[in-house]
Amino acid sequence: MKKFYFVLLFSSVLFMATKQVDPTEDNPFFKEYATPFEVPPFDKIDTTHYIPAFERGFAEQQAEIDAIINNADAPTFENTIMALENSGKLLRKVNLVFGAVSGANTTKALQNINRKISPLSTKHRDNINLNDKLFARIKTIYDNRLTSNLDAEQLRTVEKYYDDFIRSGANLNETDKQKLREMNQKMSALGVRFGDYQLEETNTNFVMVIDNIKDLEGLSKDDIEAAAITAKQMKMEGKWAFTLQKPSLLPFLQYAKNRELREKLYKGYYMRGNNNNKFDTKEIVAQIYNLRLERAKLMGYKTYAEFGISNNMAQTPENVYKFLNDIMTPTMEMAIKDRAEMQKI
Missing domain, CATH: 1.20.1050.40 (Endopeptidase. Chain P; domain 1)
Known part of the structure; x- marks a missing residue:
């Protein structure tokens, strides 16, 4: 009897071990x-x-x-x-x-x-x-x-x-289609690299640390507490840290009264990828620009701008510039009036 149960147990284990389980069934x-x-x-x-x-x-x-x-x-x-x-x-x-x-x-x-x-x-x-x-x-x-x-x-x-x-x-003919496939693959790889580098710049390459509470004037209590928590996580307890992440960046740019610090944080944001470090994206941007130009010419256009706008309302870069020039004067007049009103506040 014991031998029978042993054989039954062994067979069950063997069955379970060899059973084909679909690894995607719980997807x-x-x-x-x-x-x-x-x-x-x-x-x-x-x-x-x-x-x-x-x-x-x-x-x-x-x-x-x-x-x-x-x-x-x-x-x-x-x-x-x-x-x-x-x-x-x-x-x-x-x-x-x-x-x-x-x-x-x-x-x-x-x-x-x-x-x-x-x-x-x-x-x-x-x-x-x-x-x-x-x-x-x-x-x-x-x-x-x-x-x-x-x-x-x-x-x-x-x-x-x-x-x-x-x-x-x-x-396109088959030769040009193959060229286009190769261009698209290169642009795809460059796009991924650009995104990765931008992310590294955003997350790791810049932090603004403040140790004078007067420099936090204008910020809400919640924003100040969040900056203190960020600093503590960076082992700088007792200070306040601001990063390029939007929940940290935007409140400081909107409400902090210290203009120099607002400028410092904003420059840290828009200089991402342009700091001559291992995450610099200037070469990637140049390669993408050249590939886009090559692609546009393959499609029969002189520039990528001409290709990109050809199926939009303006249709040509010349029409875009004409539109911008036409609204420049009235727009500047309104901007000057708006500035004057804001300065009164």
Whole structure:
């Protein structure tokens, strides 16, 4: 009898050890949010959930794109434009949460995820925007838009999709498409580096320490207590520390009466990335500028400004300057009046 129980126990342990457990089964992104208004359950999402969700999101949307381009029916608004519009739901779901969390409360782990996902996201986006078969279907709908009984919203949607694909390089030859892919990958990597450096500058490279309570005049009790806590955390108890984080920065700039200290803190903020240290971003900015210029020229424009504004109301840089020059005189007159009123206060 004992032998039977031993064999049964051994078999159970062996079964549990060899059972295939899906590591993604508890991933909140793979379920409907059971929350009021479908707000993401941030308390249940951790860093291990993002990469599997991104990878599945890329795969799902690519499958949806493949279904669109392999549809044997003639291209229509419904089977192409709307199908494309509705694709990538999981990817949007993950992107919204990851962007919000990274922007508000990033960590080293989230930064590492961003470094991994950013080039994959760029590649995925290019695979869609530079897909010849997909663009051919969109172009067919665009060319026939005026005779397809589309309402005003549908017509604008078709025109917007067509324009976006053109601006993303869909009409380039294969050699230029490959150049564009390489540029986009470089800009993606540079964008991540720029963000990382800015974050380091914000979090670690500047702190304004005050040891004279008179220099805190104008600040609220809560702001002063917060600065004291920050100083204590930095092992400077009895002083007040102000950082470039917005909850610390903004109240001081708004309410502190010491003008010199306001200027010092503000300069610390706007000089981020321009301190000639290991987090200096001048070289990164120069590379991004050159890549944007190269990209604009590849698209047939003289400058990135010309490319960037060509689908906006002004349409050309010259129109922007004309608009600014036209409002310069009346704007200065009002600014002088406002200054005079503020100085009376």
